[in-house]
Amino acid sequence: MSDQPVPAEAAPSRNLVQFVLRLREAGVVVFLVLxxxxxxxxxxxFLSVQNLTIVASxxxxxAIAACAQGVVLITRNLDVSVGSMMGLVAYLTADWTxxxxxxxxxxxxxxAVVLGIGLGAINGLLVAYGKVPALIGTLGTMSLYRxxxxxxxxxQEVSSSRLPHWMLESADIRIAGCPIYVIIAxxxxxxxxxFLYAYPLGRxxxxxxxxxVAAWFFGLRAExxxxxxxxxxxxxxxxxxxxxxxxxxxVNVVLASGWEMSSLAAAVIxxxxxxxxxxxxxxxxxxxxxxxxxxxxxxxxxxPEFWRMFIQGAAIxxxxxxxxxxxxxxxxxxxxxxx
Amino acid sequence: xxxKAKRQWPFWEFTLIVAILxxxxxxxxxxxxxxxxxxxxxxxxxxxxxGLLALGLAVVVSLGEIDISLASIIAVGTVTLSKFSxxxxxxxxxxxxxxxxxALCGAFNGLLVAKWRLPSLAVTLGTMGAYRGLAFIIGSEVGYTDFDDSYLxxxxxxxxxxxxxxxxxxFALMAILVWFLMHRTVYGRRCFSIGLNxxxxxxAGVDVTETKIRAYAxxxxxxxxxxxxxxxxxxxxxxxxxxxxxxxxxxxxxxxxIDINGGRGTISGVVLALFLLGTIRNGMGxxxxxxxxxxxxxGSLLVAGVLRPAAAAALARLSNPARLKAxxxxxxxxxxxx
Numbered sequence: 197m198s199d200q201p202v203p204a205e206a207a208p209s210r211n212l213v214q215f216v217l218r219l220r221e222a223g224v225v226v227f228l229v230l231x232x233x234x235x236x237x238x239x240x241x242f243l244s245v246q247n248l249t250i251v252a253s254x255x256x257x258x259a260i261a262a263c264a265q266g267v268v269l270i271t272r273n274l275d276v277s278v279g280s281m282m283g284l285v286a287y288l289t290a291d292w293t294x295x296x297x298x299x300x301x302x303x304x305x306x307x308a309v310v311l312g313i314g315l316g317a318i319n320g321l322l323v324a325y326g327k328v329p330a331l332i333g334t335l336g337t338m339s340l341y342r343x344x345x346x347x348x349x350x351x352q353e354v355s356s357s358r359l360p361h362w363m364l365e366s367a368d369i370r371i372a373g374c375p376i377y378v379i380i381a382x383x384x385x386x387x388x389x390x391f392l393y394a395y396p397l398g399r400x401x402x403x404x405x406x407x408x409v410a411a412w413f414f415g416l417r418a419e420x421x422x423x424x425x426x427x428x429x430x431x432x433x434x435x436x437x438x439x440x441x442x443x444x445x446x447v448n449v450v451l452a453s454g455w456e457m458s459s460l461a462a463a464v465i466x467x468x469x470x471x472x473x474x475x476x477x478x479x480x481x482x483x484x485x486x487x488x489x490x491x492x493x494x495x496x497x498x499x500p501e502f503w504r505m506f507i508q509g510a511a512i513x514x515x516x517x518x519x520x521x522x523x524x525x526x527x528x529x530x531x532x533x534x535x
Numbered sequence: 536x537x538x539k540a541k542r543q544w545p546f547w548e549f550t551l552i553v554a555i556l557x558x559x560x561x562x563x564x565x566x567x568x569x570x571x572x573x574x575x576x577x578x579x580x581x582x583x584x585x586g587l588l589a590l591g592l593a594v595v596v597s598l599g600e601i602d603i604s605l606a607s608i609i610a611v612g613t614v615t616l617s618k619f620s621x622x623x624x625x626x627x628x629x630x631x632x633x634x635x636x637x638a639l640c641g642a643f644n645g646l647l648v649a650k651w652r653l654p655s656l657a658v659t660l661g662t663m664g665a666y667r668g669l670a671f672i673i674g675s676e677v678g679y680t681d682f683d684d685s686y687l688x689x690x691x692x693x694x695x696x697x698x699x700x701x702x703x704x705x706f707a708l709m710a711i712l713v714w715f716l717m718h719r720t721v722y723g724r725r726c727f728s729i730g731l732n733x734x735x736x737x738x739a740g741v742d743v744t745e746t747k748i749r750a751y752a753x754x755x756x757x758x759x760x761x762x763x764x765x766x767x768x769x770x771x772x773x774x775x776x777x778x779x780x781x782x783x784x785x786x787x788x789x790x791x792x793i794d795i796n797g798g799r800g801t802i803s804g805v806v807l808a809l810f811l812l813g814t815i816r817n818g819m820g821x822x823x824x825x826x827x828x829x830x831x832x833x834g835s836l837l838v839a840g841v842l843r844p845a846a847a848a849a850l851a852r853l854s855n856p857a858r859l860k861a862x863x864x865x866x867x868x869x870x871x872x873x
Binding site for chain 2: 337342346500505516
């Protein structure tokens with residue numbers, strides 16, 4: 197198991213190596229730089245500002261989804277209904293918006309967020325209070341939510357012509373040359389990271405995932421903490437689903453299918469341990485950037501699409517292996533203080 | 536599951552049988568053709584491929600691990616078979632090779648999980664993508680349908696006056712084999728003991744690493760066999776074969792009463808759960824209930840299957856308040872991935 201979950205707590209550490217080892221994001225940052233240099237050498241267009249903007253922009257929504265997945269992973273659970281939640285929220289919200297012309301942006305966001313929280317709460321009830329193993333419970337709701345989307349849609353889709361202009365144009369807004377989606381993603385990820393780092397409830401999320409038994413003896417109500425993590429996950433998925441809907445314009449029933457795996461991959465690559473208690477949502481978001489960079493770079497290099505699947509899968513296995521190595525190194529370096 | 540005598544009546548298997556009969560009765564009201572022998576045997580074909588995966592997954596889950604890459608291994612198997620068929624290799628040669636390739640893919644999962652102690656969910660999530668990618672790399676994006684007739688036999692032929700599918704016989708043999716392995720051999724006892732308590736098993740001299748790798752290899756080999764059945768049933772091989780079928784497989788294993796945290800369960804339960812799911816699917820097909828609704832029903836069943844122990848415990852507490860105890864720290868443990 198992982199040791200102290202918080203990288204920053206290791207700040208007064210006696211030696212620098214230990215400090216860097218404890219910084220869970222260090223690995224993914226190094227990997228990202230190496231990846232950028234490799235692609236940059238192979239194709240001179242990769243490192244252009246224009247292309248990097250494209251990478252950041254395509255990573256933005258996945259970064260939010262990975263952040264949502266990360267929060268749940270830190271509690272030693274997982275959520276494979278992320279993609280289905282995004283899809284259901286996106287469809288219902290888009291459909292509602294299309295049927296109510298003149299609806300204000302704030303109302304649309306409110307609908308998406310409330311729906312997301314509701315769906316997340318169902319997952320939370322199942323896993324935290326129903327004691328259903330996280331994989332099974334959310335595998336069930338994954339098909340449940342996706343099935344509901346199909347049933348509600350009834351073979352239809354919400355075409356972009358029925359959506360208000362402001363919604364479709366919002367995806368293209370740039371502030372000082374930076375796409376607004378990137379800014380939104382950075383704000384959200386930073387806010388969640390700060391919340392997990394500085395607030396008691398955030399610390400409890402780490403505590404429950406790091407050592408559930410100790411947390412119980414300490415008097416933490418694990419059920420509430422896990423419940424909250426799932427609600428936060430649903431909330432973030434609601435936002436991500438809405439952003440996705442606004443970007444693609446035409447919302448259909450398969451929107452964001454497969455994103456549960458991409459978000460999991462991003463979080464794992466970003467150093468969030470599936471064994472709970474360690475990693476940060478900033479790492480998870482960086483993992484999303486890694487996936488987007490791999491996708492983009494391989495397209496620029498004209499590598500066939502199916503190689504991406506192989507490389508992405510291999511990257512997950514490599515990330516998990518590196519994660520285990522780091523955990524082992526930490527365990528050894530602090531062996532004297534452990535039982 | 537120390538002694539059989541300790542098991543509480545009604546057995547879960549008994550409940551499953553009642554549910555199967557109920558679903559069958561419901562189906563027979565939907566169509567006059569439901570109760571024909573042809574139909575009953577023919578409909579079993581729908582769950583033979585996921586059934587083979589479920590048998591292997593049951594062994595892996597009994598260890599407290601999971602393997603979600605099995606459907607991708609099917610795809611590796613089918614595209615490999617298409618290459619062999621195109622090269623004119625007889626099935627007698629290519630079938631063992633494909634089963635061996637499946638076992639190798641599985642063993643690789645097992646190596647990562649058992650030897651390097653990596654979390655099985657994350658590892659098989661990675662290999663799920665990697666094997667799927669591998670299948671596309673081997674077979675390219677174009678499907679292959681020009682199979683030699685001998686390749687189709689196992690999955691498409693019927694025997695006994697054209698009533699019983701050959702693949703059903705294969706499935707039955709495999710089910711008996713895995714049942715024997717899990718409930719009548721030392722290996723099976725070791726699997727359950729590792730699932731209950733890995734450390735204690737290790738101290739008792741069980742080679743945990745080897746046991747786990749063998750379980751994964753077995754699951755992979757069964758996926759390879761399922762690939763051969765796939766070719767016969769669908770007559771086509773492509774990289775996206777069996778994509779997304781793992782949900783059905785996990786549902787069958789969990790509904791069959793295998794504890795997702797390992798250590799408990801029976802193979803007969805898994806087989807019965809497969810029959811139940813197959814009957815429900817078949818019935819919904821007859822009732823003209825669409826795919827999406829079927830998915831919703833499947834998801835609900837999965838959740839109901841896992842809520843069952845919690846519900847049973849709650850019932851027991853209600854009927855016997857003396858045994859009421861405060862929720863212990865083990866209540867915090869959730870997915871048991873370690």
